[in-house]
Amino acid sequence: MSHDSTFKTIMVALGVCLVCSILVSTTAVTLNEKQEQNKKRDEIKNILAAGDLLQDNREDFLQIFQERIQPQIIELASGTPLPESEYDKNFTPENFNIKEIAKSSQYSTPLEADQDIAQIKRKPKYMIVYFVKKEGTVEKIIVPVYGRGLWSTLYGFLALDKNLKTVRALTFYEHGETPGLGGEVDNKSWKAQWDGKKAFNDTGELVLQVLKGKVDPSKPGAESQVDGLTGATITTRGVDQLIKFWLGENGYGPFLAVLEKEGANEQE
Numbered sequence: 001m002s003h004d005s006t007f008k009t010i011m012v013a014l015g016v017c018l019v020c021s022i023l024v025s026t027t028a029v030t031l032n033e034k035q036e037q038n039k040k041r042d043e044i045k046n047i048l049a050a051g052d053l054l055q056d057n058r059e060d061f062l063q064i065f066q067e068r069i070q071p072q073i074i075e076l077a078s079g080t081p082l083p084e085s086e087y088d089k090n091f092t093p094e095n096f097n098i099k100e101i102a103k104s105s106q107y108s109t110p111l112e113a114d115q116d117i118a119q120i121k122r123k124p125k126y127m128i129v130y131f132v133k134k135e136g137t138v139e140k141i142i143v144p145v146y147g148r149g150l151w152s153t154l155y156g157f158l159a160l161d162k163n164l165k166t167v168r169a170l171t172f173y174e175h176g177e178t179p180g181l182g183g184e185v186d187n188k189s190w191k192a193q194w195d196g197k198k199a200f201n202d203t204g205e206l207v208l209q210v211l212k213g214k215v216d217p218s219k220p221g222a223e224s225q226v227d228g229l230t231g232a233t234i235t236t237r238g239v240d241q242l243i244k245f246w247l248g249e250n251g252y253g254p255f256l257a258v259l260e261k262e263g264a265n266e267q268e
């Protein structure tokens, strides 16, 4: 057979294709694992940031997470913890995946239009919450929140004080809003406003609000209000609505009621 026969050319081409495809798929699989690991580490850093536990350049953040944060899966409708006996290998606090749960028909249900103020389409049956502990007692509770802005769904964490009424932080770890407009949700001074805002009034009514415009500190209600984002009315409204959804009866309302009752019982 001559060196430049058609058969030989095709065989060499096929061989090169095979080697390349093996190389590409091996790299993709290896990188995918690494990406998942990095995502998990990033998520942990964001939970710590919401709990004001992320010190700059600290390499021991995993240890801080283990020492100070206690995750718990809850059933949203009842607000009660899911017993550990009902965990399985795909459903544990370590691998709880909000995006997967939110689109699965097994783990979420469609929301009626009038209930879907955060524009998330489906309500997860379960959620993960994080108790921030110091010397054995709960200091804060961090809950995941998400909802639609202008260009994207914003994903973040809301930290509430142990009194269950005062906000301690709101931080977003993923969104596609415009830098300088809706992207100002990441602005440090805008985020700083959330610390100390009153989410519920003394009768338990949800009063937290993101305004279209600036808060006037001399007006009643200012203690529950946060400035809107300049030139980003739609993102502002999205944040306002997602907070209201997640702190309301379809979100963590039942869970907060359970905690409140437990707290009251402890004091009896």
Ligand SMILES: Cc1cc2nc3c(=O)[nH]c(=O)nc-3n(C[C@H](O)[C@H](O)[C@H](O)COP(=O)(O)O)c2cc1C
Residues within 6 Å of the ligand: 150, 151, 177, 178, 179, 181, 182, 183, 231, 232, 233, 234, 235, 236
């Ligand atoms: C390129 C571009 C990017 C924008 N990005 C955002 C954004 O991220 N969030 C937002 O709320 N509005 C954004 N806007 C502005 C909105 O289109 C809208 O004008 C603004 O929210 C004000 O709404 P209003 O006229 O109802 O007050 C953007 C506009 C342009 C032209």
